[in-house]
Structures are given as C-alpha cells and as structure tokens.
Amino acid sequence: MELRTEPFVLNMGPQHPSTHGVFRMRVTFDGEVVVDMEPIFGYLHRGIEKLAETRTYTQVIPLTDRLDYLASMTNNHAYVLAVEKLAGIPVPERAEYLRVIMDELMRISSHLMAVGFFLNDLGCSVYTPLLYMYREREKILDLFEMVCGQRLTYNYMRIGGVSHDIPEEFMPALKKFVAEMPSFIDEYDQLLAENEILLARTKGVGILPRELAINASASGPVLRASGIKWDIRKKDPYSVYERFDFEIPTGKVGDTYDRYRVRIQEMRQSAHILEQAIEQLPSGEVQSKMPHLLHPPVGEAYGHIEAPRGELGFYLVSDNSIAPYRCHIRAPTLINLTALRDMVIGWKLADAIIIFGSIDIILGEVDR
Amino acid sequence: MKLEFERYGKGLAKGMTLTFRHVFRRPITTQYPEQRLIPSRRFRGYELIWYKNRCTGCGTCAKSCLQGNIEIVTSKGTENNYVVEKFEVDTGRCIFCGLCVEACPYEALFMGKAYERASYRRGQLVLSKEQLELSAERQPSGYARPKVEALLPKQTLLLERPRRRWGWH
Amino acid sequence: MLWPLDNYWAHFGVFTVIVLGFFLIGVMAFTYVERRGFGPFQLRLGPNRAGPFGVLQPVADAIKVLLKEDIVPARADKWVHWLASVIVLLPVLLILAVIPFHKGHGLIPDLNIGILYVVAVSALGVMGIFMAGWASNNKYSLIAAMRVVATMVSYEIPLVLSIIGVVLISGSLSLNDIVEGHTIPFFLLTPLGFLVFLLSAMAEINRGPFDLLEADSELVAGFHTEYSGMKFALFYLAEYGHALAMSAIAATLFFRGWVGPGSEYIGVLWFLVKMLFIFILLIWMRVTFPRLRIDQLMGFAWKCLFPLALINLLIVGVEVVAWEAPWWIIFVNFAVAGGLILLWSRFFKLGGGRVEVRV
Numbered sequence: 001m002e003l004r005t006e007p008f009v010l011n012m013g014p015q016h017p018s019t020h021g022v023f024r025m026r027v028t029f030d031g032e033v034v035v036d037m038e039p040i041f042g043y044l045h046r047g048i049e050k051l052a053e054t055r056t057y058t059q060v061i062p063l064t065d066r067l068d069y070l071a072s073m074t075n076n077h078a079y080v081l082a083v084e085k086l087a088g089i090p091v092p093e094r095a096e097y098l099r100v101i102m103d104e105l106m107r108i109s110s111h112l113m114a115v116g117f118f119l120n121d122l123g124c125s126v127y128t129p130l131l132y133m134y135r136e137r138e139k140i141l142d143l144f145e146m147v148c149g150q151r152l153t154y155n156y157m158r159i160g161g162v163s164h165d166i167p168e169e170f171m172p173a174l175k176k177f178v179a180e181m182p183s184f185i186d187e188y189d190q191l192l193a194e195n196e197i198l199l200a201r202t203k204g205v206g207i208l209p210r211e212l213a214i215n216a217s218a219s220g221p222v223l224r225a226s227g228i229k230w231d232i233r234k235k236d237p238y239s240v241y242e243r244f245d246f247e248i249p250t251g252k253v254g255d256t257y258d259r260y261r262v263r264i265q266e267m268r269q270s271a272h273i274l275e276q277a278i279e280q281l282p283s284g285e286v287q288s289k290m291p292h293l294l295h296p297p298v299g300e301a302y303g304h305i306e307a308p309r310g311e312l313g314f315y316l317v318s319d320n321s322i323a324p325y326r327c328h329i330r331a332p333t334l335i336n337l338t339a340l341r342d343m344v345i346g347w348k349l350a351d352a353i354i355i356f357g358s359i360d361i362i363l364g365e366v367d368r
Numbered sequence: 369m370k371l372e373f374e375r376y377g378k379g380l381a382k383g384m385t386l387t388f389r390h391v392f393r394r395p396i397t398t399q400y401p402e403q404r405l406i407p408s409r410r411f412r413g414y415e416l417i418w419y420k421n422r423c424t425g426c427g428t429c430a431k432s433c434l435q436g437n438i439e440i441v442t443s444k445g446t447e448n449n450y451v452v453e454k455f456e457v458d459t460g461r462c463i464f465c466g467l468c469v470e471a472c473p474y475e476a477l478f479m480g481k482a483y484e485r486a487s488y489r490r491g492q493l494v495l496s497k498e499q500l501e502l503s504a505e506r507q508p509s510g511y512a513r514p515k516v517e518a519l520l521p522k523q524t525l526l527l528e529r530p531r532r533r534w535g536w537h
Numbered sequence: 538m539l540w541p542l543d544n545y546w547a548h549f550g551v552f553t554v555i556v557l558g559f560f561l562i563g564v565m566a567f568t569y570v571e572r573r574g575f576g577p578f579q580l581r582l583g584p585n586r587a588g589p590f591g592v593l594q595p596v597a598d599a600i601k602v603l604l605k606e607d608i609v610p611a612r613a614d615k616w617v618h619w620l621a622s623v624i625v626l627l628p629v630l631l632i633l634a635v636i637p638f639h640k641g642h643g644l645i646p647d648l649n650i651g652i653l654y655v656v657a658v659s660a661l662g663v664m665g666i667f668m669a670g671w672a673s674n675n676k677y678s679l680i681a682a683m684r685v686v687a688t689m690v691s692y693e694i695p696l697v698l699s700i701i702g703v704v705l706i707s708g709s710l711s712l713n714d715i716v717e718g719h720t721i722p723f724f725l726l727t728p729l730g731f732l733v734f735l736l737s738a739m740a741e742i743n744r745g746p747f748d749l750l751e752a753d754s755e756l757v758a759g760f761h762t763e764y765s766g767m768k769f770a771l772f773y774l775a776e777y778g779h780a781l782a783m784s785a786i787a788a789t790l791f792f793r794g795w796v797g798p799g800s801e802y803i804g805v806l807w808f809l810v811k812m813l814f815i816f817i818l819l820i821w822m823r824v825t826f827p828r829l830r831i832d833q834l835m836g837f838a839w840k841c842l843f844p845l846a847l848i849n850l851l852i853v854g855v856e857v858v859a860w861e862a863p864w865w866i867i868f869v870n871f872a873v874a875g876g877l878i879l880l881w882s883r884f885f886k887l888g889g890g891r892v893e894v895r896v
Contacts, residue, residue: 010676032680032831059434062465123746123828128387131579135396138526146523149412149479149511155465163470164410164512169522176527191386194379197746197827205891346891349680350749350830376882383825391577 007035010349014043020117021363025356032348037341044367052327057083057159057294060327064314065153067329068365070113073106073144074307076157081238082303082314083159087296094284095161096240101174101277102144102156103239103305104270108181109140110308111263111270114360118260119192121357122201129192136184139177146170159294161287175278181271185264202257206343206355209254216339219332220310221262222359226254232306244276256358263360293322309333309360331365396529407481408523409510412464415480416457417508418500422476425450429468429477437462457500459485460493470512478508478516552644556633564777565595570813571777571820578824599770607766610674617672622768625665629778631658636785637713639795639804651712652704655786656697659741662779663689666750669772670760681750681759684831688750689741691838696737698846702730702853703790716794724791725867729849729874731791733842735818738783740838742776745819746826747834784815841881848877 007030014022022043028036048067052060064079065072077099084091116133124130141151147166148156156163192198208218213226223230231248233241249265251258296318304313310332317326336359344352398405407413425442441454469477482505487493502508510517573583573591585591609618632655634644648654663685670682704710706726707718715723724731740747750759761772788794788811797807829837852873856866 008676010680055434059432059467062434062463062467065465119827123749124824124826126575126579126824128575128579128824131581135526135580138396142523142525142527145408145411146525147410149408149410149466149509150464153463153465155467167409167517173525173527180527187386191383191825195383195826196377196379197829199379200833201827201830346893348830348832350828376879380826384821387578387821387825390580393580395576395581397581 005030020357020361023361023363023366025352027344027349027352029349034344034347034349034352037344037352039337039340041337041363041366044363046368048368049327049329052324054323056322057296057324060324061157061159062153062155065155066364067331067368068307068309068312068333068362069152070362071106071110071308072152072154073102073156074305074312076154077103077239078303078305078307078312079314080157080159080303081305082301082316083294083296085303086299086301086316086318087159087294089160089290090288091161092284092286092288093240093282094165095286095288097277097281098162098166098286099157099239100241100244101274101281102147102162104273104277105140105143105174107270107308108267109137111267112137112140114308115260115263118256118354118357118360119198121354122198129188132188132191136181143170143173143177146173158287160290161285163287165286171278174274178271178274178278182268185268189264199257201350201354202255202260202358204253204255204257205351206256206347206358207254208339208343212339212342213254216335218310218336218339220306220308220336221259221266222310222336222339224248225251225258225262227252232304232311236304238303238305243280244273246273256354259358259360295320295322304330307332309362309365310336312365329365329368331368333359333361334366337361337366394529396526405524406521407483407509409517409520410512411479411481411483411509412466412511413480413509414459414464414483414485415506416459416462416469416495416500417478417480417502417506418455418497419476419478420452420497420501422474423452423455424474424476425452426473428471428473432467432471434465434467435461435463438468452497455497455500456494458494460490466511475513478513479511481507481509481520549644556630556644560630560633560778560781561774563781564774565599567777567781567816568595568598570816574817574820575824578821602770602773603767605766605769607768608763610763613674613763614672617668618763619768621665621668621672622764622771623665624668625662625775626771626778627665628658628661629775629782631661632782632786633778635712636782636789637716637794638808640713640717640801643712647711647713649709649711652700652710652715652790655712656693656700659782660690660693662741662775665775666760669764673760673763675763678760678762681762685750685760687831688747688834688838689743691835692737692740692842695733695838695842695846696741698843698850699727699730699734699737700790702727702846702850705850705853705857712789712794716789716796721864721867722791722793726870727849727853728871729845729877730853731787732874733846733849734787734791735815737838737842738787739819739822740834742779742783744776744780745823746828748823749828749831749834780816780819781812784812784819787815788812840884845877845881849874 007028009026009028012025012027014024022041024040024043026038026040027034046066048063051063055063061076061079064075067075083089112133116130119129120127144154145151147170148154148164208222208226210226210228213223213228218226219230227250229248229250232238233246234248246269249262249269251262298318298320300315300317302313302315304311306312311330312332313330315326315328315330316324319325340356340359343355347355425440427440430436430438430440437458439454439456439458440452442450442452445451464479466479469479508516510520569592572594573585576583583591584594587593587597609615635648635651635654637643637646666685666689667682670678670680670685673679703715703723706723707715709715709718719726739745743750761769764772785808788808792811792815794811795804795808797804797810799807852870856869860866
C-alpha cells in the first residue's frame, strides 16, 4: 500500500489580511510546499493612463498622486520631470532642493511602512514593530501637512517647481526630526536586528539570484539586495543629487533579510542626504514662470526617478496640444512582481507570504 | 580552542527589554472627541468656501477642475458684469486637490478647515451657492492664501509632544 | 476535605458554581488585561471607552458575539462542526477542577494523581481543534488542522518531562503536596524546567511566537475561520481559558500557588497575583516576537526542548537521590541551565528549508 498525495490549489484571494491590497495568488501546494504560483492582479485598475489623455498637464498631477499612494511625492516628481524634459522648462534651485527634501522624507516614510508591514507578515501579530514605525511616520506626515495641507495625496510639485514655499516652522521641525531619526533606527535595530526568530525566518529565504534580478528588470531595494549597485540617483542623476554625498547600500545574497536590511540602511542614508540638503538650501523663488496652459512641442520624453520601490518612469508623447497624447507609466512593483514565481517555488506557505511581503508591492502602482 | 557563542537568546532578550522600556513612555494617543489636534494652517479640508461678493463668474475654477465638479451658470448683469445664478460644487466627487483654489484670480474660493463633513445621503453632498458661503462653522484655511494663513493658529506636531509619562488614563 | 456542611452534594454544588464563575470572570479579566496590556508596550492606550477604564469591554465583546448569526458552511459536516467547539472547551474546565485555590480546597480537593490527570486531560484539546479544522470544508482550516496535530502532540513531551522534574523533588503527584512540599519555589530549584515548561505551555495554547495555527497573516484565522456567533465565542473562551489554566498550573507548580506572607485566609489572593504575573510574562512575549515557521517549530520541540528537558530530568534525579535536594542546588541548576542553553545555541539553524521542486 503506497501513500498517495496530490497537490491542491489554494486561492489566496483578493481579500486576505496580508496581500497588501487586492492581489490574488493561486498557489498550488504539495503539503506545505509551494509547487506553482500564479499571480492575478487588475482588481484596482482605474484607467489612469487613459484619463491622463483628456486632462491638461497640470491636471494630471493629482492623478499621479494616486498611483503609489504611499509615496505620492516621488510620483509627482517623476511626472513633472518628464514634462520638463518634454517642454524644456528650467527649474529654480530652491525648488530643486525642496523637491529633494520632500523625496527623501517620502523615502523614509515609505520604507517605514514597508518594513513595518513586512514584520507584520512575519507574525508580530499585534503590530508592535508596525506601531513604532507608524509613530515616526506620523512625524513625517505632520511635516507634509504643514507644507501642502494633506497627509497622503499631496499634489505638491508643479511643472517648473513646487507649488508652495515652506512655512517658517518647517525648518526647525525638520531639523529636530533629522536629529532624532538615527537614534530611532538604532532602537529599532535593538528590537529586531539580532532577533533569533527573525533571523531564522528570513535568512536564506527567497533568494533572488543576480542574473534573474537583472533579467527580470527588477529595480529598487529588490535589485540592490541581490548585490547590484544600481541607483538612478547615482547612475543618471536628476535634480540636484550630484551635490550630495551618500552611499548606496547593497546586500550580498538577495534573500528577504537582505531586502529588509537594505531598506533600513537606505533610511539612514536618506537622513544623511536631508542633513546636507538642509544646510545647502538656497533662497529664491519656487516656481518658474509658465503659461497658464502648457503646449509642449511635438515629441516624446521619458523621465525616471528612484522611487522608494524602484525605478518609476513616465513616458509622455505630446502632439502640441494641452493634454498629453499618451502617458505610459513604468511601475516598479509590477516589474518586480514578474520575478515572484521563481522566488517562491520550493518554499513553504509561511515563506511565500513573507517573500511576497519583502518585495513590497503597492496595488495602486501595479494596476494603475 | 575558543568557543564562540552567538544566537543563544541575546537578541530575544534585547527585544524584550526594549518593549519593557516603552511601558514607561507617554502614550501618543489623542482621545478624539474630547481632545483634538489642530490641523495645519494650509489644511486642505473637506469643504470649499465661496465668497459671493468677490466672485465674478469667470469660470477659471471650473476649467481647472480635473473632474468637472464645479457648475457655474451666469447671466448678464446691469453694470457690465456677470451675475452668478448657480454655483454648484459636487463635494462627493471632489478629490480636494486644490487646483481650483489656486486658479481663482480674485481669491473668491477657499479650502475649508473642517474635516467632519460626512452626511447620510449622497445627494446632500452637492452644495449649492448658499451652502458654500462663509459662516461661523465654515471657516477658510490658508491653502494658497497667505493672508488667511498668517492669522491661523499653528499646527500641533507629534515631534513636540513630551516623552515622560503622566496622566495614565 | 469537603468544605461546606461536609456534604458531598453541597460541596460539589458550591464549588462548581465557584469554578464556573472563576472561569468566566477570569477569562473576561484576562482578555481585558491582554488588550489593555498591549497598550503600554505599543505606546498607546488600550480600549477605554466601554465603561470606566474600559472595564465593560469584555462584556461588550460577549454581547456582540452572542448577537451574531451562526453560519455553518454549506458542505461542512454539521455535527462535527458543532461538536468541535464544545470539545475544545472541555479540557479547560476539567483542568480548573483540580487546581487548589487554597489549602486543601478545590473542586476535587487533594486528588492524589493531580498533575498526571492534568497532563492527560490537556491532550483532549488537540482533538477538538483538529475536528474544527476538518469539518469546516475550507483549505485554510485544513492546513491549520494538519499543523495542530503535529505541533500540539510534539509539545506535550517537553511539557510532561519538565513537570516530572518538579514531581521528583517534591515526591508526590498531588498538587497540594507539590505546593507545600519544598520551602523554596521550584522555578529557582529547576530553572531549566521552568523555562521548558513556559515555552511548551505557550506552544500548547497556541499563543505568542508559536501561534501559527491561527496565524492571521497567513491562514486568515486558521481553524476557526468558518466559525461565527456562539461557536466562535466558545473557541475564544477556550483559548483564553486554556491560557488561564496553564498560568494557574504554572503558578501552582513553580511558584508555590497560594502560599504567601500574611494570614492564611488570603491565600487565594496570592494565587491570583501569581497567575497574573505569569500571564503578563505571556503577554510580554507575544508582543515582542514574530512567529516561527512550522518546521522550525517542530525542530525546536524535538531537537531543543526535548533533550534539554531530558537532561534537566537527569540532573534533578541525581540531585534528589544523592543529596535529597538541599538549597544550594539552585546555583548548580542555574549554571547547568546557562551552560546547556549556550551549548544548544550551536545547533541553531538559520532559514533554509527549501525543497527542490520539479517544475
């Protein structure tokens, strides 16, 4: 008499406590081991690329907020960078520095969320590390509320600069935050960096090999954790990033532990960039003079930045009218997801969840 | 032979001491209806406020709205101006991006300060020009309006909360 | 001894009411302590709206759960589905029946095979959870049921072995004799046994870092996904009741139960204080740590806790036979415990566990 086993299909459906949004995975299991995985997305598709074709260039900016809704500033920045390339509009220096400050604050906030939810998936089921991260993120959101009035979808950058100058209480608060940030990360490391359970669950799990990462066009912390030093802020610098001195943290192996460490170290580097930007901030105006309705010349442009989750790019085609002819969005997490199947096969159910959590997807971007 | 010991529970103990130290810090909860935080001076709240005596019916706000939420109907007035007969904003569809407030050339449209504007029926969210006017409950915020911003109180920041614990409730 | 009126029926009647009352109020108090207890660790307040200081929150939870509709999935096995929720509650009440709250008083006072009975009865819980997972016609519950059978059965063994260490020193299985046996509390005399007992008990009650049976980030709610209404209330009561029972057993075995300074009549209060202390330890560990994976859990039980419990038993046995367990074995035992933990940490394996799959 022999033991007969057959694999079964489990649908980790659109409604699940830890799929980070409405994402569906049809996973085939043999016991507890994942044998096959099929991702199904599209539940949050809102047609942003099509809507952009009937809105003027300035009216598309609030639409881009809603792509990666946890990192709205960087979305705005990528879009206005693309439009400025298309139409050849110069940006004043103070605006560039303010954009860098907002980008780096956004990066810290987004990584805090990513790491917090990663640890939540790992099983700190009463959200303790997540709540510590949220406390710091609240401080950042307070700063953003001071500048532009909103806490999630900012609509702050404009074509040719930023929309408002910073109020006078922004700088002291920002300096205080940047001074306190490294001690918070140290405290966080005390909680979790040497934790044996965390090491046992994440070291060596879900390895993304170098060749697969490059072939799958992965970007962001997922790519850097596999040992490849690629960051658009250094390779193709935009805005005023050449004037800052910072390092690109990379991992060695490409497992989930490395992705977690890369994000923590990127937060430290962002705090360092913020210190330098605060010192170097010049005075001046914050938006260059622009016509009320922009008619860029016929042509196309691709503007890309290093968003917290990877390389976010906007490809704009213009036909000299007030609205873009075509706007295509290169969403980093969608491209990173293509490598998920190879990362997950052979691991158990619990690992599949945390590997998925370590890629850190946002459905707003994946589905647009 | 030197024996190296690591991962014998030291990380676990460090984690537990950290959570233990947090017990002695002040909780960062705000008890909502009794204690409220002051939102920012440039708050893009959940309402729009319209100044009847400054609006000329030019329609710049309606053209700059990306969804077309603002509906303006004017008729010709006696002194070479427009009389605004209908100024309706669908605040249910509005995404409160503030592009209309930035676009108004006569500073007749403001964002509001309130955020407790929920209602029971969707139809009640379409506000006509009488409902959009300034009143005691509908005060303007300083978004894109520096003169109003200078008069409002400063925002409460989490950075400035004290760290010691008192008032254990 | 039979307490009021020396009558069999009066004793059992009064004590049944007392034990049931203790169980219900104790579970409600534990849920309250847990939810308010998580607050300071996470820099927030717990629930404090229902009643003054949130004391009526468990009452509000109970009313909510009773008013919910009882949904049974279409192709689930109805009788097993219903029976499972009852069987899960059973061992909790049976364990609470023998715990001595005070000198010689309890529902079944001075049962002479006290701790053996407790160990035997707590194994019934496995069956209830497995039935719940199987009868729900849901793949998530099935995975949880399979995990249950594996883990809860494996963690029984270190649990029992650590208890035998205590039994050896005190020389009797009866809970009363264990409490009064030695003047030094057993958590000092067998520190390794206490540690093994605490970890195994946490795994037995599916709590803390060992809660992958109801891991709500993987299997939406594990074995009680398909339960709602009163049946879910029974699972909830059983989970916290089991935590209550295990804290009571730990307080009785390792901390000398109702013994404390002061007059003899406040023994019950000392018992409650010690139970609360152990529960706060459990809360503290749950708040801080992430969860273990299933194969790491099994590895931890068989490769780490089981040998440690066996070695602990050997050393305690040697000490009892050779020197009749005097007070200075505290230092010997602590040194041995420290040395063993350091030694076993070399077996600690990181990550891994990938299975080659032919795609």
